[in-house]
Amino acid sequence: MTDETFTASARPPASVDEFRDRLAAVTTDLPRRLRQCADYIAAHSDRIAVSTVAELAAGADVPPSALMRFCQIMGFSGFSEMQKLFREAYAPGWPDYSTRLKNLKQGGAGSPTALLAEFVEAGRLSLESLAKTVDEVALAEAVRLLSAAGTVHVVGFRRAFPVASYLAYVFEKMSVPAMLHDGVGKLDHRFALRPGDAVLAITFAPYSEETLTLAQDARDRGLAVVGLTDRVTSPLARSAAATITVPEVDFGAFRSLSATIALALSLAVAVGSARE
Amino acid sequence: MTDETFTASARPPASVDEFRDRLAAVTTDLPRRLRQCADYIAAHSDRIAVSTVAELAAGADVPPSALMRFCQIMGFSGFSEMQKLFREAYAPGWPDYSTRLKNLKQGGAGSPTALLAEFVEAGRLSLESLAKTVDEVALAEAVRLLSAAGTVHVVGFRRAFPVASYLAYVFEKMSVPAMLHDGVGKLDHRFALRPGDAVLAITFAPYSEETLTLAQDARDRGLAVVGLTDRVTSPLARSAAATITVPEVDFGAFRSLSATIALALSLAVAVGSARE
DNA sequence: ACGATTTTGGAACAAATATTCCATAGCACG
DNA sequence: CGTGCTATGGAATATTTGTTCCAAAATCGT
Structure with a gap:
């Protein structure tokens, strides 16, 4: 008893x-x-x-x-x-955050503050969703591939370009040899791809042709390709040895990129640490 | 009764x-x-x-x-x-989101998933903080100035560059005449600034010299300057007719940019709508 | 298959909580 | 300075909700 x-x-x-x-x-x-x-x-x-x-x-x-x-x-x-x-x-997070959002939206549809509220909300949802759905195995594999590579070639156009450019910046800061393919001067720097290098390709629907081509080209030459895209069915997945999908919530025609950038940063910092 | x-x-x-x-x-x-x-x-x-x-x-x-x-x-x-x-x-931010974060962090410090958890969290905090502290008056003023302008010149280097490039992309999509000053070829396109134009300058500590110079130059010539920066005491505030500050939470040496991009998007979309 | 032990369901009970009601206090207006 | 009305606080009550307990069912080991 x-x-x-x-x-x-x-x-x-x-x-x-x-x-x-x-x-x-x-x-x-x-x-x-x-x-x-x-x-x-x-x-x-x-x-x-x-x-x-x-x-x-x-x-x-x-x-x-x-x-x-x-x-x-x-x-x-x-x-x-x-x-x-x-x-x-239950106290953290929104002591009055949601009230505040309501107030911002009261400016009326189309007002700057209402837009801001929407984009903030979209960003938050994207981040939460990312945390819940990220494929840890694919992420680890991506880090492995990029850590082992000679030079990392970052490619992304249009709305993926901000992410690509930030990745290039972070790689540089962490002393990882990286090259941003930005299409300036209509040059594709395809011949900069050398054996042992890796490509980090970023594209979202509608997928940019240049990115897909470069990824496929790299794969044909036996380089490791890591894809950052929006769906597992993305055409990029065909060329990539590791594909990471980011569930980004759009508002209107534009996406917040919050989740994409968070993921890209993690990837870059993990690679940077691994290479030291 | x-x-x-x-x-x-x-x-x-x-x-x-x-x-x-x-x-x-x-x-x-x-x-x-x-x-x-x-x-x-x-x-x-x-x-x-x-x-x-x-x-x-x-x-x-x-x-x-x-x-x-x-x-x-x-x-x-x-x-x-x-x-x-x-x-x-009642649907709080953690249907199982916080559990998930905890799991991600268990990969160990420095593991890709732990980094991701940190960046996701930093992004979320930044967004919440932005919603709570944004200066609605400054935002409205910024929209007014940019809507009235001829061409919008977007300038931002280093970590501000991704934001600047995204802004340029969104402006283009919305048919707002915009020009991205990207420093390619060491050209500063200073002479592209024409009367009636406006400058949207983005810089964070340590503030990039080129951005500050361009902003000051524009101001001296009587152009409207809108500043996107991290503190009200930023040197950019001296040159700007409207300054918007973004409270971005850093993790390690890098920032998530979530809040900055959310704000930039709202600004761009609001300006795009206003100009139609 | 029998007995010992654990698990289960529900009814009885106890506590917390919401709700009503009314006497009184405050207030405005004549 | 009343008079009639509204607002207020608290005590009494009703309802919901949590908790305990025990008889019955299931389970396990022998």
Whole structure:
């Protein structure tokens, strides 16, 4: 009678991070109903703050009492204590950010501030989406290929050009031999591609012909090609040894590039570190 | 006895937007305590979903019953109904976004995914900060100046260059006469600046000499100069008729540019619309 | 297949929370 | 200086919500 069935640790989690750790630690070897609770909670932890026991239990398809037991196994005295943690943890991010956005939009459609609000929002969504969907394996592979290369050739035109130029800048700062193919003077510097070099190609729909051609050309010559594009079905994927897709949210005809730049920066800095 | 004191409209707000509209409409001519409620709720609407009547009332420094009356004036049957609206609309930035970030960082410092997590976070913070601190007056003024100009000359080097090049791209797409000063061939196209033109200069610390010089030169000749920079004390502010500052969060030696690009886009699209 | 042990569901209970109501305080107007 | 009206605070009440507990079912080991 004195020992608890499951290690209901003495102290409850003090933060959402601790909560997640304990959830992960405890979630194996748990009876069926309790495991249902754990799974549902893991997938919907954001709703703890705004739901009742009954609602969550219904969602997890268990009786309320099972959920209560689950709370206790997690180390809380009960559901209320657990909910308190999530209600208080909810403060960061937007103390009044969303209010502010609303205000900005009130300038009226087309006003500079309303546009700004839209682009800020698009950027934020893109970044969140990137964090959720990025292909870690492809990213690691891209870093590997570029780190092993002689010179990195960066190519991107039109809306991809700002990204390409920033990459070139960062590579230079990190002393990585890099060359920006910018099409100035209608020269393609195709013959600058030498064995052992790598190409980092960036293009979004509608894909620019020059970029695709250069990527294919490099591949035919046996160079490593890394593609940065918007869809896995992009024609760039055919030429690339590693393809990374960036889910960028557009507003109107233009994209914020936030996610693309974040990804490009990570890539460049990782390559720069790896080459030292 | 039949008429309500304040127009407690028959139907409650069906969305947060409607809620805000009604709040704005009703907030004037309201007795003292109720106005306290309105003010507090307006400033903390994000906490409605996760608080009790008592907590909110304490925050607004009114008795709970006053808050109840406020809910009814807003058209709800009571607090619970109002809270329901906010609980359903509650979709915080972390459906599992923060979990994901945590996982990405677990790759270890310096790993590509950890870097990505940092840059994503920096970008998000920058965007939020931009929304909160942008100077609406300066932005409107900048739009006015650029809309009235003949040709818009965009100048920005080094890390500002990606932004400048994107601006040039967007201006072109929107049929705004624009010229990108990119320093190719060591030419400065100073003599392309003609009376009636405007300069959009972008530079961050350490401020690039060429940009500052060009901006000052333009000003001396009586052209309108719009500055996009990082601090109000930036040397660029001396030459500019309108200065917009962008609070960009750096990670390591590099900046995400998210906020800068969002701002630049808004500016360009607003100018493009205004000129039609 | 039997008994010991764990798990489960739901009903009873306790606590928290929302809501109503009314006596009183404040205010404007005659 | 009343008089009638509105606003206010708090106590009483109703409702919802959380929590406990125990009998029954399932599971496991022998």
